[in-house]
Amino acid sequence: MTERGSLIVLSGFSGVGKGTVLRLMMSRYDHYAYSVSATTRQPRAGEVDGRDYFFKSTEAFESMIERGELLEYARYVDHYYGTPRAYVRQQMESGRDVILEIEVQGALNIRRMVPDAVLIYMLPPDAATLAGRLRGRGTETDDVVRGRLKAAAGEARHIGDYDYVIVNDDAEQCAARLNGLIEAQRLRTARNLPFIKEIQEGLEREARDN
Amino acid sequence: MTERGSLIVLSGFSGVGKGTVLRLMMSRYDHYAYSVSATTRQPRAGEVDGRDYFFKSTEAFESMIERGELLEYARYVDHYYGTPRAYVRQQMESGRDVILEIEVQGALNIRRMVPDAVLIYMLPPDAATLAGRLRGRGTETDDVVRGRLKAAAGEARHIGDYDYVIVNDDAEQCAARLNGLIEAQRLRTARNLPFIKEIQEGLEREARDN
Structure with missing residues (x-):
């Protein structure tokens, strides 16, 4: 199997909790590098x-x-x-999985440069939860809050370009699921063609030498 | 997030240990149905x-x-x-993930009928390990063994059509990795478009009502 790590691009709405989840995940598993x-x-x-x-x-x-x-x-x-x-x-x-925490345009640029990069978008459990976070402590003007909500709604239009979405309902559970998702990327067939070829040639050799 | 289960097609060389791994996995996690x-x-x-x-x-x-x-x-x-x-x-x-254990031609037929089916091929750690299994207890003729090895080498040519490969080096670990891979499939963006739309529309509503 491939020993090479994956390039993981993580995006998500401002306020969705990417930083907390990444810190948890990277402290718990030792196969990560933060770009x-x-x-x-x-x-x-x-x-x-x-x-x-x-x-x-x-x-x-x-x-x-x-x-x-x-x-x-x-x-x-x-x-x-x-x-x-x-x-x-x-x-x-x-052998490390590299995490790139980056906004949408940067993520789509990475996809063009590194076609097998894996793009993941972090979502809130629902819109009201995110809106609550964006409203903050009630110290912002209505205009500021409305601008943040509109920006988030606009960003949501690009989520379809990502490979995976992950919901941050609970940071611990989200970190575990994110790690499982990233580990699974090494199993993609396209990343293991040399190993598959080795097995095939080995079987042909065994048949010949039998 | 989607509540709908995935259709998982599992193939693998005869003798690679699919049955043992599937039994372990399905006894340990309760979200599976065997087709x-x-x-x-x-x-x-x-x-x-x-x-x-x-x-x-x-x-x-x-x-x-x-x-x-x-x-x-x-x-x-x-x-x-x-x-x-x-x-x-x-x-x-x-909500169950349905497992279909099926040979290569059937798997490729399923892919045509159910485009979002997930095709997984189980591999041995190396060709010699599989050859040992196929030789059995030394009671088969050389011709029979050679036939099995050739059939396996021929089958290996189709592995590139699968989405993922998974190595069965240890049945317990393989079952856990297979479960992680299957759970990750629910995070595919294409399977969560209604939820993404709900978030987007919710954010637009929040911006309007703010």
């Missing part, structure tokens, strides 16, 4: 290069873009953020 | 109609074929064997 992004913004206090981000100058980042060294990138305000291809590949080849 | 076949052969001592088989007259079986009531069927020697569509559908709608 470390590259950025041109300055490190904040306590941030470590290579752990929190790969910190790059704008010049260095732009030359990574030119050399195709990023799986995807985006510019927010004045800074670049992107996913270094080499880090992801190296983690997958060492 | 009961229809046949025109006579019941054997202890066999119960509707549990072991649906026993049918040739006339009744042929009229099931004509009315399209079988997902697939085949004739072996003098008798028909087939998979009744109504039983499978009813089990899936009651």
Whole structure:
């Protein structure tokens, strides 16, 4: 069977609890690597290069873009953020399942670059639960809340492009189900063709030598 | 999320241990139904109609074929064997994952009839292990053993048409992995479109009413 890890892209509505579920899952199972992004913004206090981000100058980042060294990138305000291809590949080849937590457009870009990436979207148990989270502590104006709800409804139109959806009703259970889903990806036939060929050739050899 | 069960088609080399793994899995988890076949052969001592088989007259079986009531069927020697569509559908709608243990041609027929059926092929850890099983206790002639090995090598050419492969290195572990793989199938986006739509419309309603 394949020893190579999977590239997992996880998206989900703001407020759905992705961070909590991922932290639980990654603390419980040791076959994961969280993809470390590259950025041109300055490190904040306590941030470590290579752990929190790969910190790059704008010049260095732009030359990574030119050399195709990023799986995807985006510019927010004045800074670049992107996913270094080499880090992801190296983690997958060492057998780790790499988790990329990324928004919808980035996820669809990854799908084009890495066709066997697995796209998973995290859902709330129902719309009212998410709306409650987005309303927060009642300190936001109605306009702000309405904008968040509209943004979430708009994002929902893209969920059909994902491979799987997972409901976060309970963080512990969701982490266990997410892990089961990710482990199952290694069983895809397309990822085990060399092993299947080895079995087939082995059987032909056994028949010949019998 | 979908409450509907999956249709799981399990194939595997003769001697790979499908029966043992399925019995273990189905005794441990209660969300499975084993598909009961229809046949025109006579019941054997202890066999119960509707549990072991649906026993049918040739006339009744042929009229099931004509009315399209079988997902697939085949004739072996003098008798028909087939998979009744109504039983499978009813089990899936009651939320059970239906397991169909069937050979390669039947599996590919099911795929045409039920596009979202999930095809899984069980593999030995290596060719030598399977060859040892097929040689049996050394009481078969070399020709018989060679025939079995050739048949297995021929069957291996179709494994690429399956969705997943699973290695039976240890029956307990294989049963647990198979269960995880089957449970993950309910998370496929295509099977949850009504739920996704409900969330989207709920969010639009919340934005409007805010």
